[in-house]
Amino acid sequence: xxxxxxxxxxxxxxxxxxxxARAEALGASRIYIATAQAFDAxxxxxxxxxxxxxxxxxxxxxxxxxxAQALTETDGDAPRLVDCLTLWLTNEMLAEDGxxxxxxxxxxxxxxxxxxxxxxxxxxxxxGIVPDNALARRFQDAAGVVNQAIGAIADEVVLVVAGQALTxxxxxx
Amino acid sequence: xxxxxxxxxxxxxxxxxxxxARAEALGASRIYIATAQAFDAxxxxxxxxxxxxxxxxxxxxxxxxxxAQALTETDGDAPRLVDCLTLWLTNEMLAEDGxxxxxxxxxxxxxxxxxxxxxxxxxxxxxGIVPDNALARRFQDAAGVVNQAIGAIADEVVLVVAGQALTxxxxxx
Amino acid sequence: xxxxxxxxxxxxxxxxxxxxARAEALGASRIYIATAQAFDAxxxxxxxxxxxxxxxxxxxxxxxxxxAQALTETDGDAPRLVDCLTLWLTNEMLAEDGxxxxxxxxxxxxxxxxxxxxxxxxxxxxxGIVPDNALARRFQDAAGVVNQAIGAIADEVVLVVAGQALTxxxxxx
Numbered sequence: 001x002x003x004x005x006x007x008x009x010x011x012x013x014x015x016x017x018x019x020x021a022r023a024e025a026l027g028a029s030r031i032y033i034a035t036a037q038a039f040d041a042x043x044x045x046x047x048x049x050x051x052x053x054x055x056x057x058x059x060x061x062x063x064x065x066x067x068a069q070a071l072t073e074t075d076g077d078a079p080r081l082v083d084c085l086t087l088w089l090t091n092e093m094l095a096e097d098g099x100x101x102x103x104x105x106x107x108x109x110x111x112x113x114x115x116x117x118x119x120x121x122x123x124x125x126x127x128g129i130v131p132d133n134a135l136a137r138r139f140q141d142a143a144g145v146v147n148q149a150i151g152a153i154a155d156e157v158v159l160v161v162a163g164q165a166l167t168x169x170x171x172x173x
Numbered sequence: 174x175x176x177x178x179x180x181x182x183x184x185x186x187x188x189x190x191x192x193x194a195r196a197e198a199l200g201a202s203r204i205y206i207a208t209a210q211a212f213d214a215x216x217x218x219x220x221x222x223x224x225x226x227x228x229x230x231x232x233x234x235x236x237x238x239x240x241a242q243a244l245t246e247t248d249g250d251a252p253r254l255v256d257c258l259t260l261w262l263t264n265e266m267l268a269e270d271g272x273x274x275x276x277x278x279x280x281x282x283x284x285x286x287x288x289x290x291x292x293x294x295x296x297x298x299x300x301g302i303v304p305d306n307a308l309a310r311r312f313q314d315a316a317g318v319v320n321q322a323i324g325a326i327a328d329e330v331v332l333v334v335a336g337q338a339l340t341x342x343x344x345x346x
Numbered sequence: 347x348x349x350x351x352x353x354x355x356x357x358x359x360x361x362x363x364x365x366x367a368r369a370e371a372l373g374a375s376r377i378y379i380a381t382a383q384a385f386d387a388x389x390x391x392x393x394x395x396x397x398x399x400x401x402x403x404x405x406x407x408x409x410x411x412x413x414a415q416a417l418t419e420t421d422g423d424a425p426r427l428v429d430c431l432t433l434w435l436t437n438e439m440l441a442e443d444g445x446x447x448x449x450x451x452x453x454x455x456x457x458x459x460x461x462x463x464x465x466x467x468x469x470x471x472x473x474g475i476v477p478d479n480a481l482a483r484r485f486q487d488a489a490g491v492v493n494q495a496i497g498a499i500a501d502e503v504v505l506v507v508a509g510q511a512l513t514x515x516x517x518x519x
Contacts, residue, residue: 008335010300010472012490014497042480124334126183127356128301128474129309134215136475144185151187151335159334161470161505162354162497164515169337181508183473297507299356301474302482307388317358324360324508332507342510 003117006154007165008147010124014163019081019121020054026079026117032060033070033080035088050083064091065103068110075115085122089146093139100142108149120154122147176290179327180338181320183297187336192254192292193227199252199290205233206243206253208261223256237264238276241283248288258295262319266312273315281322293327295320349463352500353511354493356470360509365427365467366400372425372463378406379416379426381434396429410437411449414456421461431468435492439485446488454495466500468493 005022009015023030032054038044051060059078063070067088074080082088092100111118125143151157157169178195182188196203205227211217224233232251236243240261247253255261265273284291298316324330330342351368355361369376378400384390397406405424409416413434420426428434438446457464471489497503503515 006335010470010490011476012472012487012494014490014494042483122335124183124300124473125475126185126473127297127299127470129298129304129313130184131475137215140475141185144183144187147334148185148187148336151337154335157335157337159339161493161514162352162468162500162503163494164497164503166339166505166512166514168334168339179508295508297356297473299358300470300472302471302477302486303357310388314358317356317360320507321358321360321509324510327508330508330510332512339512341507341512 004111004154005117005119005156005158006122006150007119007158007160008122008124009160013160015121015160016050016083017053018160018165019083019119023079023081023119028057029078030058031074031078031080032058033082034060034062035064035084035091037064037091065095068106071110071114071118077116079117079119081119083121085120085146085150086125086143089142093142104146104149108153111153120150177284177327178290178292178329178331179295179323180292180331180333181295181297182333186333188294188333189223189256190226191333191338192256192294196252196254196292201230202251203231204247204251204253205231206255207233207235208237208257208264210237210264238268241279244283244287244291250289252290252292254292256294258293258319258323259298259316262315266315277319277322281326284326293323350457350500351463351465351502351504352468352496353465353504353506354468354470355506359506361467361506362396362429363399364506364511365429365465369425369427369465374403375424376404377420377424377426378404379428380406380408381410381430381437383410383437411441414452417456417460417464423462425463425465427465429467431466431492431496432471432489435488439488450492450495454499457499466496
């Protein structure tokens, strides 16, 4: 089985940069699976910043919701970097026909069948004051469930703080 | 002296599940000291979810505020799991006759006299943006003070991230 | 080159107390560089609490914005403790003539020229729900960028949780 690596951390903790460096160490050509959708100028700027940093050697696949399908279609020799699970969850929860629990189950099953490595970036969103509104609380809980589910099947889980990576799970390759 | 274990983490990080598994490893019968109060349907659902997961071998004691008393009354052979300190603090801060600093002092003194192990679950609530309103800031600070006080006397402190436990303090048993 | 130590953690996690103890281990006399400004009673109380805890052996320098200048002026034998970067960033972002990116660049360059050790306290603010308002999001991102930049040049990075310090970077002295 392929190596599954989950990279988590707060906003602007350096998790994407760490994940990209790790992917670059795993293969000369890499596939970037982007879940971000540019709804507004702020989001466009974030996407552009990531794109500039990555540079050559990357093929980008945009897939806001069908992550399992994107992983199946891109499985081969090249490592894949999924950035990020939290936006994927947001897209799934906001979609009218969304079913994030079902989609998570499919994602977990698909990850277990991959040949090439997959690095998944996610966010820590549950370590602040519990939000006032019920939707934000549901999102916070769902994000935690996603992180636990992927953490459980991952060979490696890494927490990034102030740009520094701390390995919190390191199973056999 | 008994082993005191503090388990912290964000919302839905997997800290309760880890704490339950740890308690199960410590004794065939366990006592669950629940601080949650079912004020609304959301809270009832959370309590029911925890109850279903725990299964057999657990005796539940509901004690929203008098934790020290509950610990004294249940001390014997069975390990105790307190879930969670953050709700206990909330209950104490919201009570008209509440005195969380006094209650914390009593709790710390009581913990130092226990014979059977105590596992205490708590929440990280101070790693987000500082809240706008003064009450939330007071709660955030108080939660940090509680975690520090219990962390100081604990034999073990564990941080749970994405379902994975990271030991951050491990004193002698 | 001098030892640069970055201490991060959530609100009331015990990071200042840990940083103070570390500074005390590094020198009999220490310089405290305070970035806090007492705008209101709440802030005054926090400053007074820190001051009381520190006790003898400390010289305090108040410098809400010109951190690089304060470090240059205080460089000698005594270790310096900067508490904290997050308030410094806030002051810089709120100032009409503020330029936090430029100031961060100057700070990084200045840190690399220090003779005596510098311990810098900062806050984790990016692990909660992403804030609703754009200013808070900009601050959250900027705080992450500051932490990454100092983390990159630090010899040591320490994360404090429940009063317990976890070393996440430990380079050569």
